[in-house]
Amino acid sequence: MVSRRVHPAHGPGGLERHVFELVTELAARGVKIDLFSETPTDPGRLAHATQTLASVATPHWIPGGRLPFGVRKGTVVLDRITNYFIWSGRVARRILHEPRPVGQVVHVHGLAGWGVAKAARRGRLGCPLVVTTQGLEEFRSHQRLKHWAYLPFRHGMKVVAAASDAVVTTDESLRPVVRQHLAIPDGDQVVIPNAVDPDRCRQLGTLEEGSALLARQGHAEASPLFLSVGRVEANKGFDVMVAALAMVARTLPPAWAWVLAGEGPERSRIRALIREAGLESHCLLTGRVDETDLHSLYRVADWFVHPTRYEGSSLVTLEAMAHGLPVVASCTGGLPDKVADGVSGFLVDPGDPEELSARLVDASSVDANEFGAAGRRRCESRFSWNVAAPQYLSLYRQLVASRV
Numbered sequence: 001m002v003s004r005r006v007h008p009a010h011g012p013g014g015l016e017r018h019v020f021e022l023v024t025e026l027a028a029r030g031v032k033i034d035l036f037s038e039t040p041t042d043p044g045r046l047a048h049a050t051q052t053l054a055s056v057a058t059p060h061w062i063p064g065g066r067l068p069f070g071v072r073k074g075t076v077v078l079d080r081i082t083n084y085f086i087w088s089g090r091v092a093r094r095i096l097h098e099p100r101p102v103g104q105v106v107h108v109h110g111l112a113g114w115g116v117a118k119a120a121r122r123g124r125l126g127c128p129l130v131v132t133t134q135g136l137e138e139f140r141s142h143q144r145l146k147h148w149a150y151l152p153f154r155h156g157m158k159v160v161a162a163a164s165d166a167v168v169t170t171d172e173s174l175r176p177v178v179r180q181h182l183a184i185p186d187g188d189q190v191v192i193p194n195a196v197d198p199d200r201c202r203q204l205g206t207l208e209e210g211s212a213l214l215a216r217q218g219h220a221e222a223s224p225l226f227l228s229v230g231r232v233e234a235n236k237g238f239d240v241m242v243a244a245l246a247m248v249a250r251t252l253p254p255a256w257a258w259v260l261a262g263e264g265p266e267r268s269r270i271r272a273l274i275r276e277a278g279l280e281s282h283c284l285l286t287g288r289v290d291e292t293d294l295h296s297l298y299r300v301a302d303w304f305v306h307p308t309r310y311e312g313s314s315l316v317t318l319e320a321m322a323h324g325l326p327v328v329a330s331c332t333g334g335l336p337d338k339v340a341d342g343v344s345g346f347l348v349d350p351g352d353p354e355e356l357s358a359r360l361v362d363a364s365s366v367d368a369n370e371f372g373a374a375g376r377r378r379c380e381s382r383f384s385w386n387v388a389a390p391q392y393l394s395l396y397r398q399l400v401a402s403r404v
Contacts, residue, residue, distance in 0.1 A: 001057070002091055002116060003109040004064075004084065006037045009049035012288070013231060014315035015134055018194050019109060020053075025195075025389040027056035031396075034098075036091045039063045062090050085156065088115035095119075100127050105396045108164075110134045114156045117163035128399035131160050132168040132192075135312020135333065137235070139181040158182055165399050170194045170313040171334030190395060193337070194313040195388035198322035198380050205295030213293060214259075214300060217284050222257035224364060227301035227325070229294065229316040230308070232264030232285075237307035237330065239266070239273055243353035244307070246277035248361050256282060258305075261297060263288040298323040303363050309350045311335055321379040326371035328359050338383065344375035 005011070007020040023033050035053060039061040040046045046061065053059045065083035092115030095106065106116055107130040119125045138153035161167050161182040169178050169189045178184050214220055230236045238260060245258060260270070260283070267285060274283045289297070298304075304320035304327045311333030318338065320327060327345035329335045341347040346359040381387070 001033055001107050001109075002036045002095075002112045004038050004087060004112045006035065006049075006053075008052055009037055009040045009045060009061075012291075014194070014313065015109065017315060018313075021195070021197070021385065022389075022392070023053070024056045025385045026392065029389060029393060031393070033057040034060060036060045036062055036094065038087055060094060062087060062094060084111055084153070085114060088112055089118075090115070092116045092119050096124060103400050105130060105399060107132070107396075108160065110136075111138070111153055111156050111160065113160045113164075117160040120163040121159070128165040128396075128403060129163060130166045130168060130395065130399070131164040132170065133157075133161070133174075133178055133182065134170065135310075136177060136181055137310070137312070139177075140310045154181070165402075166190050166395055168192050168395075171337040173336040174312075174334050177333075192391045192395070193334075193383050193388055194315060194318070195383050195385045196315065196318045196322055196379070197385050198376070201295060201298075201319050201322040205292050205297070205299055207296070207299045209292065210296035210298075210300035213296060214257075214284075217286075219257045219259070219284055221255050223253060223255045224257075224302040224368075225300060226256070226258045226303050226305050226360070226363075227261070227297055227320070228258070228305050228307070229261045229297075229320075230264075230306070232260070232262050232267040232270060234266055235309045236264075236266075237309045237351065238270050240309075240351055240353050240356060241305060241307045242270060242273045242277060242279070242283075244357035244360060245279055245282070247353060247357040249277075249279060249282070251361055253364060257284065258282060259284045259286060259297060259301070261286045261289050261294060295319070295323070298325060301325055302368055303328060303360075304345075305356075305360070306330065306335065307348075307350075307356055308332065308335075314338065318379055318383050321372075321375040321383075324369075324372040324376040326363070326366075326368050326375060328356065328363065338375075338378070340374065340378065344371050344378055 003019040005016045007016040010016050035057040065086040104127045109132050113131050120129045138150040161184055167184045167189050169191050172191055175186045304325040306317050306329040308330050313334040327339045329339050330350035331347040332350045339345045348355045348359055
């Protein structure tokens with residue numbers, strides 16, 4: 001299993017948590033896993049991650065490169081451009097150096113598989129290669145500078161997809177995206193959704209803890225409570241949410257509130273937009289929260305709102321659905337697979353504050369419990385690990401059998 005980032009070694013993003021949970025679920029089903037990821041820079045985090053992962057996999061920490069000209073880590077685009085290919089090449093050399101037993105599969109996540117894919121194209125890998133495409137953000141950025149900066153990544157992802165024995169797409173609605181950007185026909189894609197453990201989600205956090213968290217921030221009586229979760233950056237569309245709320249603030253019930261849980265480079269801008277719109281008394285930006293607080297917020301929220309401009313699979317939306325929350329989300333990426341418009345929530349055009357504002361008003365006039373129950377059933381039947389993990393096992397077995 002190859003992923004440059006994995007929980008708990010790195011940040012709490014969707015990819016990081018997906019890889020950790022995938023490894024955990026596969027290990028519980030008898031798969032022996034060697035996990036290759038980038039060495040955390042913090043020694044304490046490295047020790048904690050090694051200990052945590054040791055129960056489900058053998059972690060192999062591969063050091064990343066250094067940014068040029070004394071630039072510090074945290075410059076995400078420059079860091080990725082400079083170091084991703086270097087790191088991926090180091091992974092490939094390590095994997096090729098190790099003996100490959102019968103029945104081995106190499107499963108890579110996105111561009112992390114570039115080095116291994118190069119080896120596979122030269123006939124040096126000697127076992128099946130699987131790639132999960134994830135969000136393909138390098139193809140979909142709305143920022144011109146980032147779009148051009150990611151040109152090498154787009155080429156790299158095409159190399160990985162072309163060299164793979166199986167290309168996993170995380171949602172049916174993402175098939176056209178993978179076809180368009182990676183030239184993989186729909187019939188050659190294998191759809192296996194990113195998943196959650198609904199029971200575990202509901203065991204994390206409590207209604208009492210969520211209520212106490214809101215009370216400490218002065219929002220004890222919030223109703224309805226809209227919740228958004230994610231890295232606070234331009235593509236997540238939280239500025240669209242602020243604009244939508246500003247349009248309908250006087251139409252919503254007087255005690256409405258919006259809670260945004262997450263950290264990122266746009267947080268100061270979002271706070272400034274809230275202040276300019278005169279919505280400070282209704283909005284709470286929590287910053288990064290731990291797992292217990294996050295799931296406690298899911299427990300007390302009335303609606304989950306994901307106003308993203310573009311998206312991959314959206315693990316946070318699945319978590320909200322597991323908690324029985326109805327969802328308002330942009331109709332982009334894998335979200336149409338998850339949110340049944342008019343049944344478990346509402347889908348809106350990305351970047352359209354007027355349509356989003358209308359749906360926020362509609363949220364007060366529908367049976368939120370009925371919508372939430374429909375979403376919970378959809379999550380359990382289509383997006384739980386009880387469904388996804390066996391699909392991966394079946395794929396691995398088919399690929400191994402094809403090499404015999």
